Amino acid sequence: MNTALTLPLAALPEHPEISETISFQLSGLVVVFLVLGSIWFLLEILGKIFALRSKSAASASKTTTIVCPGAPATPAAKPAPSADDALAPELVALIAAAVHLTVGAGHRIVAISPMPHNAHWAMEGRRQIFASHRPR
Amino acid sequence: MLQNLLDYLTTTGFQFITWQMLVMWGVVAVLLWLAVAKGFEPLLLVPIAFGALIANLPTRGVITSELRPDGVYETATFNVEMSPHQASPDAPAAHTPAHASQTYKVEKVEGGLYDFISQGIKLELFPPLIFLGVGALTDFGPLIAMPRTLFLGAAAQAGLFITFMGASLMGFTSKQAAAIGIIGGADGPTAIFLSNKLAPELLGAIAVAAYSYMSLVPLIQPPIMRLLTTDKERKIRMKSLRKVSKLEKLIFAVLVMMVCILLVPDASALIAMLMLGNFLRECGVTERLVKSAQNEIINVLTIFLGTSVGLTMRADSFLAGGTLKIIVLGVVAFCVSTASGVLVAKLMNCFSKKYPINPLIGSAGVSAVPMAARVSHNEGQKYDSGNYLLMHAMGPNVAGVIGTAVAAGYFISSFAN
Numbered sequence: 001m002n003t004a005l006t007l008p009l010a011a012l013p014e015h016p017e018i019s020e021t022i023s024f025q026l027s028g029l030v031v032v033f034l035v036l037g038s039i040w041f042l043l044e045i046l047g048k049i050f051a052l053r054s055k056s057a058a059s060a061s062k063t064t065t066i067v068c069p070g071a072p073a074t075p076a077a078k079p080a081p082s083a084d085d086a087l088a089p090e091l092v093a094l095i096a097a098a099v100h101l102t103v104g105a106g107h108r109i110v111a112i113s114p115m116p117h118n119a120h121w122a123m124e125g126r127r128q129i130f131a132s133h134r135p136r
Numbered sequence: 137m138l139q140n141l142l143d144y145l146t147t148t149g150f151q152f153i154t155w156q157m158l159v160m161w162g163v164v165a166v167l168l169w170l171a172v173a174k175g176f177e178p179l180l181l182v183p184i185a186f187g188a189l190i191a192n193l194p195t196r197g198v199i200t201s202e203l204r205p206d207g208v209y210e211t212a213t214f215n216v217e218m219s220p221h222q223a224s225p226d227a228p229a230a231h232t233p234a235h236a237s238q239t240y241k242v243e244k245v246e247g248g249l250y251d252f253i254s255q256g257i258k259l260e261l262f263p264p265l266i267f268l269g270v271g272a273l274t275d276f277g278p279l280i281a282m283p284r285t286l287f288l289g290a291a292a293q294a295g296l297f298i299t300f301m302g303a304s305l306m307g308f309t310s311k312q313a314a315a316i317g318i319i320g321g322a323d324g325p326t327a328i329f330l331s332n333k334l335a336p337e338l339l340g341a342i343a344v345a346a347y348s349y350m351s352l353v354p355l356i357q358p359p360i361m362r363l364l365t366t367d368k369e370r371k372i373r374m375k376s377l378r379k380v381s382k383l384e385k386l387i388f389a390v391l392v393m394m395v396c397i398l399l400v401p402d403a404s405a406l407i408a409m410l411m412l413g414n415f416l417r418e419c420g421v422t423e424r425l426v427k428s429a430q431n432e433i434i435n436v437l438t439i440f441l442g443t444s445v446g447l448t449m450r451a452d453s454f455l456a457g458g459t460l461k462i463i464v465l466g467v468v469a470f471c472v473s474t475a476s477g478v479l480v481a482k483l484m485n486c487f488s489k490k491y492p493i494n495p496l497i498g499s500a501g502v503s504a505v506p507m508a509a510r511v512s513h514n515e516g517q518k519y520d521s522g523n524y525l526l527m528h529a530m531g532p533n534v535a536g537v538i539g540t541a542v543a544a545g546y547f548i549s550s551f552a553n
Binding site for chain 2: 027034039
């Protein structure tokens, strides 16, 4: 659809007075803030909706912290791992081998759990630190 | 034989060389030096410089130009020879109503290669198509994760409006002042789009100023950022951004396009293509189209756009007093935009103590993507090497692209109709 509009507030002569220019400038800034502010408002609503969705999805899923077989007893407050949560022995062996290669002997794996989703910067920092050393 | 050689010499281009052309060759040399030796926006400055060189050589069959009554050389004008279309002599004479249009047959069209390519600017095709590529290259995730940075993108548009007043006071007309002010948005395609619409006679100077200053962002912005922030503010660590889902990104593209077009219809061409490119990128089922938009389309158009802009830089119109004023006003626009972004970030911190914003990301509201965001990140790292501001700064950076397009739409709706 074609629209041909002229803003009555902003109609300016070729060489406007200073007061007209200031009024024009302020109107322009208001328009820019109004448009981007509207998008901000809508994005906040959108974010809330998606946060509610992910919260309800998270509550439906189970806790995924996994305790290794042979690790020290977990505190009583923590729920005991169910049979479904147990990691495959091959995976535990693989992680143990990777840890041994990286940090050497004298370690003990206490727990294996997935990383929290909002720790990307920390993960990137860790990745860079590890990448800067050659493991022996 | 000697006479033949002398006759031939009269057909060469040497006799058409003027001192203004020589000056422009110097300008071209500076642009090429900046692009090739210094690496300042080479993708655009090289085609612009080459176009400027072509425009200031006595070429034939490349581009036509004519002197308008206002003293400005208008390039890429076609000479079309037409004759009234003859109906078949056997056809019955039909009654022709008074409002019927007359049909002509085009006998001959005179125009060179660049007359055709330059239509991409004249008909406002290139800037929106480049925005398609920009949209396909841009990740709006940081902005969706932290939408309050939209205000920083809006604040950085203050430079446009302040420069508008400066240009008005320096004697430019309202339309020219608006076209000059948009340099502060640091968005080349938008600057070209607007200046072609409002002040085509200044297109070359505005484009060169916009792209030159965009390439100088790492030199222009840091002193202003340091001047307006304290050590403590520069070390502010911002909260990690949340993960944004694919659906959110798709809704964002459609939502922003609709809101912008509804509120500022004159920004439609730019915003619609920007968001189309972004939707193609995020939907995940149009891989071939995204690759084309991100590579072939934007690269080919960049060559055509740059050369066409350079071709408008004829000595007659470029070596005017107005060009120097535009260069000065351009840097003012940039500085004010940078400062206003930083100051609004500080102001927002007064209201949001729990999740403060590092004011260094405010300067990224000028939409030189992603250079302005990288400058914010590098400045932050100078004071705290463990502070990663890049993704946070991308929020205001891409908001600045939207903000500049909206501001351009406001100017167009005020002056172009």
